[in-house]
Amino acid sequence: MFTIHETDYSHSRQSKSPETGNAIGVSPDPSSSILGMISRVALPHRGHWWLLCIVLQVMPLFGRITYTLSFEDRFEHYVTVELEVDGLRGKSYQDFKMAVWTPGSYVIRDYARNVVELSAKSTLKDLSVSKLDKNTWRVNLDGQRRIFIHYKVYAFEPTHRTSYVDDDGAMLNGASVYIYPDGMEGQECLVVVNKPRPWDNVTSSLPWVGGRSPVFRAANYDILVDSPIMMGDHTVFDFEVGGVPHRYCIEGEGNYDSQRLLTDTGSIIEQIHNIFGSVPYEDYTIFVQLRGERGGGLEHLNSTHLVTSRWTFSPAAAYTRFLTLVAHEVFHAYNGKRLRPVPLGPFDYERENYTELLWIVEGLTSYYDQLLLRRAELISAENYLDLIAADIQRVEAEPGRLTQTLQEASFDAWIKYYQPDENSPNTTISY
Numbered sequence: 001m002f003t004i005h006e007t008d009y010s011h012s013r014q015s016k017s018p019e020t021g022n023a024i025g026v027s028p029d030p031s032s033s034i035l036g037m038i039s040r041v042a043l044p045h046r047g048h049w050w051l052l053c054i055v056l057q058v059m060p061l062f063g064r065i066t067y068t069l070s071f072e073d074r075f076e077h078y079v080t081v082e083l084e085v086d087g088l089r090g091k092s093y094q095d096f097k098m099a100v101w102t103p104g105s106y107v108i109r110d111y112a113r114n115v116v117e118l119s120a121k122s123t124l125k126d127l128s129v130s131k132l133d134k135n136t137w138r139v140n141l142d143g144q145r146r147i148f149i150h151y152k153v154y155a156f157e158p159t160h161r162t163s164y165v166d167d168d169g170a171m172l173n174g175a176s177v178y179i180y181p182d183g184m185e186g187q188e189c190l191v192v193v194n195k196p197r198p199w200d201n202v203t204s205s206l207p208w209v210g211g212r213s214p215v216f217r218a219a220n221y222d223i224l225v226d227s228p229i230m231m232g233d234h235t236v237f238d239f240e241v242g243g244v245p246h247r248y249c250i251e252g253e254g255n256y257d258s259q260r261l262l263t264d265t266g267s268i269i270e271q272i273h274n275i276f277g278s279v280p281y282e283d284y285t286i287f288v289q290l291r292g293e294r295g296g297g298l299e300h301l302n303s304t305h306l307v308t309s310r311w312t313f314s315p316a317a318a319y320t321r322f323l324t325l326v327a328h329e330v331f332h333a334y335n336g337k338r339l340r341p342v343p344l345g346p347f348d349y350e351r352e353n354y355t356e357l358l359w360i361v362e363g364l365t366s367y368y369d370q371l372l373l374r375r376a377e378l379i380s381a382e383n384y385l386d387l388i389a390a391d392i393q394r395v396e397a398e399p400g401r402l403t404q405t406l407q408e409a410s411f412d413a414w415i416k417y418y419q420p421d422e423n424s425p426n427t428t429i430s431y
């Protein structure tokens with residue numbers, strides 16, 4: 001039931017060096033670009049360079065997609081997005097959609113509820129837009145190949161499943177920000193960040209492809225959604241594990257000892273690398289927002305986004321919980337992100353993506369998150385057994401374990417585990 005979809009994602013980690021050529025949407029990888037497609041056809045015919053030149057002149061770049069983010073309304077917690085789509089040939093209309101959920105968090109969130117002031121135009125004229133359903137906008141192309149969609153997203157929810165912006169910075173989770181042109185999810189896209197002057201840093205696990213403003217490239221919509229961006233005055237701590245670059249990006253002040261945090265995290269990640277025997281990413285980013293009351297995190301392909309209390313780094317029990325969360329999310333870089341059930345990628349962003357195997361994706365990861373701390377010798381054997389005992393006690397105290405199987409718990413996570421009520425302990429069990 002498991003499959004390795006390494007090729008779906010791995011091509012996101014291309015060269016990290018600035019490639020200003022990408023600013024016009026031509027990929028440096030000739031096999032994946034329109035230039036490459038043309039060259040494979042045209043170049044074998046010697047003396048036909050003039051033909052190639054004409055083709056390049058008249059042929060629009062197919063499906064060029066660029067998101068430009070700006071923050072002039074950040075005081076009111078709005079992100080302004082201008083989406084440019086080029087190469088729309090032979091169509092009378094194009095539909096645009098907003099995701100209804102984000103991978104890793106299995107509940108319908110209807111991100112379109114935060115979209116306002118959506119309009120469309122070309123370089124010549126305004127284009128009519130009609131709303132088809134809760135998350136779909138239809139743009140009448142009126143013969144235009146290159147169009148611009150303008151909209152704003154209200155972002156005032158500082159969780160690992162949503163986005164937040166204020167005067168000091170922004171933390172953007174892709175599913176809640178980027179509408180996508182329907183049918184073009186497989187295409188490469190660029191993200192241009194018009195950073196407000198006071199903001200020092202813009203950080204993403206996406207390759208930075210240059211430009212005066214930060215410009216990131218995503219190989220497809222799945223990669224884009226899977227790559228949060230943190231902006232503002234967050235602190236960046238770089239460290240290496242087995243020669244592989246890692247970094248913490250921490251927003252907000254907290255009671256952490258940075259040297260100890262980096263050393264302990266490095267020890268945990270080293271244990272994860274040892275289990276699998278290889279490292280599936282070129283670099284890894286741990287985004288931390290110190291503004292929540294309780295800990296929570298979401299796994300991404302080459303990063304994780306944690307939201308937790310600024311006081312989580314002591315006493316020891318709280319720090320152990322935080323390191324367990326880090327271990328859990330980094331472990332997901334393997335289990336869940338690359339080794340995963342078939343329905344979990346490429347994703348359908350419009351509806352529930354059902355699987356009976358969340359107990360593997362989450363359960364196995366949860367089993368290892370505490371064990372990794374013991375293997376890294378960050379907790380004692382006695383401490384570890386206490387944690388396991390507490391887990392067992394919690395499960396045995398819930399009558400729901402006798403009525404719901406792990407497969408059922410996985411499949412119904414969308415309507416049960418993620419939507420608990422007063423009867424949940426009697427009828428459900430955590431996968």
Ligand SMILES: [Zn+2]
Nearest residue numbers: 328332362365
């Ligand atoms: Zn998890």
